[in-house]
Amino acid sequence: MYQRIVVAMDGSDTSSKALKEASKLAREMSSIILLLHVREEIPIMWEPDGMNMVLMQDSLIAVIDTGKELLEAHRKMLTEQDIKVETKLIETYDGRIGSVISDEAQKWNADLLVVGTHGRKGIAHLLMGSVAEAVARSASMPVLLVRNS
Incomplete structure (x- = not known):
């Protein structure tokens, strides 16, 4: 039923x-x-005069490398279980992670999108938002939400 x-x-x-x-x-x-x-x-990082921002190139590279390492470790684990796997790292700067996830799943022709949810409620949900909720609202395919409980 779910092939992708x-x-x-x-x-x-x-x-x-x-x-x-x-x-x-x-x-x-x-x-x-x-x-x-x-x-x-x-x-x-903001320059001392507060008017210009400077990308911290080393930090940016470290963030990207961490994402690549995360994907590679899980790719290897799935491959060892004889599960076919691909990886993709996306960089976005517009704050719409949920929509980006949904869009990428649609481009890849996914049958199912699986996302973990922290299950925040009340003020924590209001302040931090929910990527999982944004995914569920914007996805064009079924979404499986997995709680951390």
Whole structure:
């Protein structure tokens, strides 16, 4: 049923649980998994006069390298389980991670999108928002939300 499964990875325990669920499905259905990592942070520093911002190039490279390492470690783990896997690292600077994840899943022709959710409520949800909620609202394919509980 689900032949192409996208898993959004952010390095959290929650996204690892989402991957575990996606792996079960992939083994049962001989599916391929796309591990997707979206980076939105822009490491910047303001100059002393406060008027100009300067990209901290070393920090930017470190952030990207961390994403690549995350994807590679999980790719290797899935490959060892005989699960077909691809990886993709996306950089975005517009703060719409949920939409970026949904858009990439659609471009890849995913049958299922798997995302971990922290299950925040109340003021924490209001202040931090929810990438998982944004994914669920914008995705054109079924979304499996995996709670960290």
